[in-house]
Amino acid sequence: MVKEPQELLAFLLQAIKHQGRNAIKSLLGRGQISVNGRVVTLYNHALKPGDSVSVSREKIVEKPPLMGLSILYEDEHIIVINKEAGLLSIASAQETDLTAYRQLTAYVRLENPENRIFVVHRLDRDTSGVMMFARSEEAQQLLQNSWQDAVKERTYVALVEGKVRKTEGTIKSWLKESKTLRMYSSPYPNDGQLAVTHYRIMQTSSEFSLLEVELETGRKNQIRVHMQDIGHPVVSDKKYGSKSKAMGRLGLHARVLSFDHPITGIRMRFETEIPKQFLNALRDVRQST
Structure with a gap:
């Protein structure tokens, strides 16, 4: 039982003494951690006093491989990726299957079927690099309404x-x-x-x-x-x-993409390597x- 507000990973590190940080992150990634009976995979999920955290012995979530992108950061409000050249940001008339948007939608719905991804900005198909999506309509609206100031x-x-x-x-x-x-x-x-x-x-x-x-x-x-x-x-x-x-x-x-987080206001900065090509x-x- 949670006694004070804290992030899920910090709580688990205290509660599961015999497991290291990487092992606990693996438990999260495999969907073996539940909060109040609901599977949670985000390590920085905010816990409140009275929340019940449980560990399952069985893997519930087997996340599919992401094609043409890697996740640089995610929380309950935003998700930041490094997109490879050749991958569409969102669907076009020519292609409706393999897009960053569709893959990330499937990814977040493994945690909760009602989860959604919201478009904030785009990169051309053949442009690679840092790109951000919102995980809530509130975050999307805040970012789009103040994009010039937020970025x-x-x-x-x-x-x-x-x-x-x-x-x-x-x-x-x-x-x-x-x-x-x-x-x-x-x-x-x-x-x-x-x-x-x-x-x-x-x-x-x-x-x-x-x-x-x-x-x-x-x-x-x-x-x-x-x-x-x-x-x-x-x-x-x-x-x-x-x-x-x-x-x-x-x-x-x-x-490089640097911005003020739409909910917390914290300055965030993501920098990737110059492509070797x-x-x-x-x-x-x-x-x-």
């Missing part, structure tokens, strides 16, 4: 064609969408959605530049359009002018010259 850092790395001359710069334009669903910068001020992109050079070779790109606004295909606008399209981005076949994937990765493409060029 403190949203940084990408882009491998682009050619040697960018300016060490750093800012690209500003008004984005519109054509009838063929292709975004472009309008030549007229205030004609479309304002898009502002900041970049700085991280590495260069004779054929490519690796840029750190920070979004001031988050428009559809913003980085891809802006890189084409300055004459340095993202590698493998045929839609926006790339001629290079240096990689079998788009040269764009959402590396980006660095290899730069290295291969240097070695061949």
Whole structure:
């Protein structure tokens, strides 16, 4: 019986003396821990005085493997993932099965069939990196209503064609969408959605530049359009002018996402590695010259 407010993992570490932290996390992952008769798999589930915690000898939850994504963080309100290139964020008319959204919905429903996932923002199919979903409608609404204020850092790395001359710069334009669903910068001020992109050079070779790109606004295909606008399209981005076949994937990765938690207000920051393919493409060029 729980006597004071605390997280589930902390309670279990105190209550099960002969088990280590990893062993207890395994019990949680296999659905062997119940709170008030309900299976709970979140290690940071908040316990209240009077709650009853029980341990089952049998595995209840066998979580399926997640394809094309890994979970960086989850709690009762949000779930943060690292998405691989090639995986859709949410369903499109062409594909309704393998998406991050559908996989995560199945994942959270193993804990409770009524659990849901809510879309907060998206990454293009061929863009990899950090992405967040909400686990409650309240969290989704709070994030979407204050996205510009809640997000403190949203940084990408882009491998682009050619040697960018300016060490750093800012690209500003008004984005519109054509009838063929292709975004472009309008030549007229205030004609479309304002898009502002900041970049700085991280590495260069004779054929490519690796840029750190920070979004001031988050428009559809913003980085891809802006890189084409300055004459340095993202590698493998045929839609926006790339001629290079240096990689079998788009040269764009959402590396950092930092935000204030919608419920607790705590500042959170998630950073991933630069994809090896980006660095290899730069290295291969240097070695061949």
